[in-house]
Amino acid sequence: MTPVLAVEGLNKRFGAVVAADNLNITIPAGQKVSLIGSNGAGKTTFVNLVTGYLKPDSGKIELEGRAIGKQSPRDVARLGISRSFQIPQLFIELTAAENVIVAISGTKASPLSFTSPAEAQNRREQALVLLDRLGLRATADRPVSELAGGVRKLVDIAMAMARRPHLLLLDEPTSGVSAEEKFSTMDRVIQAVTQDAGTIVFVEHDMDIVTRYADRVLAFYSGRILSDGHPDTVLKDADVRRYVTGGAR
Amino acid sequence: QETFKLGIVTFLSGPAAESFGVPARNGATFTIDELNKGAVPAPHNKVGFGGMKIEPVIIDENGGATKQVQELRNLYQRDNVDAVLGYIGSGDCLAVSPIAEELKKLLVLMDCGTPRIFEEAKYNYVFRTASHATMDNVALIRYMKAKNIKMETFSAINQDYAWGQDSKADFVAAAGQIFPNAKLATDLLPKFGAGQYGTEISALVGAESDVVYSSLWGGDLQAFILQSAPRGLPKRSQLVFSAADHVLPALGDKMPDGTIIGARGAYGLMSRKSVLNDWFFPGFEKTIGTYPVQAAYRINQSILGLKNAIEKAMEKNGGKKPTTDEIIAAMTGSQWESPGGLIKMTLGDGHQATQPIGISRTKYNPEKKRVDLVDIQYFNAECVNPPPGIKSLDWIKGGMQGAKCE
Amino acid sequence: MKILSHPAAMLGIVLGFVLLGRVLPAWTLSLATVAASNSLIALGIVVLARTGNVSFGQGLFYAAGGYGVALIANSWGLTDAVAQVMIGAVCGGLLGLVIGPLISRYTGIFFGMLTLALSMVLYGALVKTTALGGSDGFNVGRPTLFGNVFTDPREADFMLYSVSVIATGLAGVAATVYFRSELGLMSLAVRANNLRVEYLGISANRIVAINFVIAAVFAGASGALSLMAQRHIDPQFAYWTTSGEFVFVAILAGYQSVAAVFVASLALELVRSFSNLYLPNTWQLVLGAFLLAVILFLPLGIGSLWTSTKRKGSEPDAPAPGATVTEPAE
Amino acid sequence: MNLFFTIVIDGLIEASWLFVVALGLTLVFGVLKILNIAHGGFYALGAYLAATVVTLFAAKGLPPALGFVAMLLAAAFVALAVGVMLERGLLKMFYGRDEVVLLLVTYAVFLLLEDITKLIWGVNPILATQPYELFGNVSLGKLFYVGYDLVLIPVAMASGLGVWFALNRTVTGKIVSAVIHNPEISASMGVKINRIYALAFGFGLMLAAFAGALTAPKISVQPGLSSDVIILSFAIVVIGGLGSVEGAAVGAILVGLARAASVHIFPQGELFVIYLIMAIVLMIRPEGLFQRETARRI
């Protein structure tokens, strides 16, 4: 079976900084992969490359066997990759529900028709369901500008999930989310994604989350992969401990 | 007592205010005050218009044709003026004329240059009390011929809008008739209001033509003269300006001697002695502080023309305030004396005036500290204006048939 | 208020306005005609502004509509007012279709300046075209309506007034419906964060282009209306100050309600006209002070006088200049 | 002297005063994110102030060289003061509003300025040409150039270098870029952002007035000076990239050369050429020649 994502010899530099150094990664369908790594290791860069925001200097990126290295974020999204952002990217004047409605509208084949109000109502229902899944029902009708950072993060994730992507990339989904909500958030995200039989890759700094939710961990350092494998093995790796997770654990 | 409410439209702001708009306003207020006092010599010695005091409503012409159309409607419909008099911009004149026609209200255009108004349309309610711009350039060429100016090559610098383009076309066409061997070397069209002509002057000096012709006016003309004199342009080429008398007071000794200029009429320092001019020139100078130039004369002759028509109409109707239609009937084909000479409504079925014009050379007078005009030559209206029924440019190109020069 | 925002109710209001014209004094009629025609193009600017882009070159389409109608009227004698509005709209729209896709990749000030440059190129071309009267322009005959010729000035004015109010009114109703539609929502999304819009699989450029074409259609129709009211056209239609003024109407109105655009446009005309009448030498001073006062005391525009501020969140709180609403709060 | 050389000299003279105006505009935009329409009004103000000073000096029989220096200083400092007052007294009230709203505010200020200058100086033209003769004439080939015009080139270069250096090589410049990027944080770090705004605005307008003063001796100072300047300097700033000093310089030179070339070679095109350049540059580089680097968003 073709993997959801296959990356081969991927390189990306910013001036002197090597942000992706000959990466080779294959992610089979249904896997829950966590990217960990020191700050500036290249995790976000990897996500940016896969979603077409950055163009690789060299290397191949394939989604379900199809080369996507030269596609724009829009095309990549249409092909079935969604992402959330380290810094939430929202429509801050719109309400949470409207944000999600826009996301849902984007899933239509042709998003450019003048939809009748009745159908828009249906959209709203879908949006509320999605928000509900992340526990955001109460904030649905507040403008995002009034929401606190952690809540914005969740709205951002809700938008990424709207498309029911084959591959969902989450960039630090729980940073800024309160301790009590971290696990419930991840529970909900994982549940939703597995329901849709999707694959999830999440960047994470909280090792409790990593050990609990990841099937596999990729540890980045300086654009390279230090270690790749089951969470238990990776987190025990000496280099990983030294550069990423620290000695405490 | 009856009054006559007269809307007056002239530039009070923007680039045309200084050269034309404000002199025109001053001309209007001076003339109206004098008329209301009954202080104007015969034949305009009745108080106001046939005894009616004139009540002016002055508004700004600046802002483009769209606004002028709206303001014209406001004057007629909201402010209930009896007539509107004014307009300097050709575009404004073109735009407002059909509106007055449609509202069946009297409109007297006083200054704008384009011949198109009555050549392209017929109006009942619209008059222009001054010659259009064709005369300026025909007279210039005739003057140059009379004075034996050498013109084997010439260059032109004109603003890139209708006035400049049309003036140049007229000048080139007239030159083609009278100086058939003259060649146009450089033909520059800086944009209106450019104010800086360094590059243009390089091109003109480089062209080394016998004559440099220009229809620039106002600040643009002043700047052009200021910048070209130190670079030797007046020494290399004979400068010929079609409408330049209004910059003389400001320029003073900066105006190169020997420049050939027109004033769009026999105006200002080129005006001829007459009873009316002996009233207007010194009176204006005393009241306003500077001597009157083109725009002041033009609005004055316009107001006098309207007065003449109104009083003629009142003679007919027994002294009542005349209706618009009565005034129109009286004004069509009329003629009247003005400080600038005899004005005759000969063209455009009696709606378009022709008038005499003077052309002269400049000479700075250090004692009086002002530019004098010397070598003045006058051309009567029939010599430099087309006869009725033919378009100006066609008339020039056809060899100016039917011109009657003295 | 709510009931008034139903399309049918809005149509009723438009009709009411038309009937009102029967009793208005003549001069207000022509003033309102101009205001209506100006608000149509300003409405287009509002439509476009919902994607976060401001066009300083709507004069391009305004002139396209105006010149298109004028040329057709003069060469084929087509004088019907309704047909002229449609021709204007089509001329504007066609040009918009050509330019929209090119320009939709620009944002912010560069979008504005490119539109300005294009309109100025047209301006230059028109000034040069002596066949079209150069900078002085040319006149067209008076419009007719369904074969009726209006010789009585009052009736002619009323006809123009009705056509303008109805055309602008219909555009307003259409715009309101559009604003509420899904596409309307997406426009706001593009303004807030076009990157995210792309990431959702939607073409932000396409949405901008659609709004651009709508604005161009409105501008073209407005050019036609303006031509009818004036019977004269000149390159000033495409000049940047003309475009700029329409932007100012839109800002004064406050992007909120369609009616506000009309009121703003009317207010501007009135202030300009009365200050020119009573203070002909300092009317710019009065106009400037008026603009400042409106912006200061009605920060959300004239529309905020009667619309409740539904989207409170759209006002940034940081007191820094240019802190735009569109930046995502990091 | 060949045509090419003439075009270059004419173009540079043209570019020099344009550059000084555009420099002020780009400075104000860079710091305050305000596209200032009133900029042209200050250009006119500078010209009027200069003309007044020159006339005054001439009337008193003082040497023109002194008048020249005095007119530049007077224009610059009055504009600086008025600019700071305007920013503190008026603009400040509108901060936080949309960019276009601020544009409208500056338009209103522009209208006010138009009439205020008219109220102060009337509509009669002022000719203050004494300084124009100060540097004599220079003959290059068969052309004469006025020394004054040639002097403009180094003056413009000096202004540009000065501003560039101040912004890029001094601590103040770095503080300014902090304020540009994030006023709130800058304030938290102790930066008196109000002062930076006021100064940037004041300096920007000072440059406008300075340019106005420089041109005053060669033109007739009268109403209507301001509107043409605005659009020209907008074009330059947009061509160069908003907020960029280098951009303004390249933009001004491009515009100057293009105009000169068009006058000498194709006079019919003068009306378009600037807009054509602007359109072409934007087609190729959508944010102008010198795009500002932006922070990482994601």
Added chain:
Amino acid sequence: MTAAPLLDVSDVNVEIQSMPALRGFTMRVPQGSMASLVGRNGAGKTTLMRSIMGHLTPKRGAIRFEGQDLSAYPRHARAALGIGYMPEDRGLIPQLTVEENVMLPLWVTKGIDTKARLDFVYEVIRELTEMRDRKALLLSGGQQKLVALGRALAIGTKCLLLDEPFEGIAPALSERLSEVLASLRGKNLTVLISQSDMNHSRSLFDLEFTIERGANLAH
């Protein structure tokens, strides 16, 4: 620690666009203490910090620093009191280098030994030394946090306000940060750290304030 509190927030009410964000919040942070401000998302932590820095004006109540009412100080005057602020979103100036970012508050503050402060920052956060000439524009999120901390440290001679410094930081670095903060103990520096997640280094703190929907959590 009996002296008057260094930072005294009493009964503060703050509204953001007429929505109450702080509701009678009270907090006294003694001098030299290391305090944590804990609350869920949207509880008002950032709002409190921004109010202390003067970006928001309380409707009611007072904020005192060393006994002086801060409302008398414009927002740009507060850094000079010795308050170093690290905003939640880092707020670095992208065009400036790391070192210039750290220097920013020092440039504009009079009577401070710039060199000594800078050395101190490099000594405490060694990672900054090798990044000093890189533009902030290019740093990753976590690197930026370190720089922002360094900047707060540079000017914060008396007090540090750190808004969620551990968010988005890799554990190894977060440990380093804790170390850094711990090393500041006993330097007579008062530190207030907001957190939504108490997993990090509980041991670091002397005292803890809990904020819940803009108000103190009833103990």
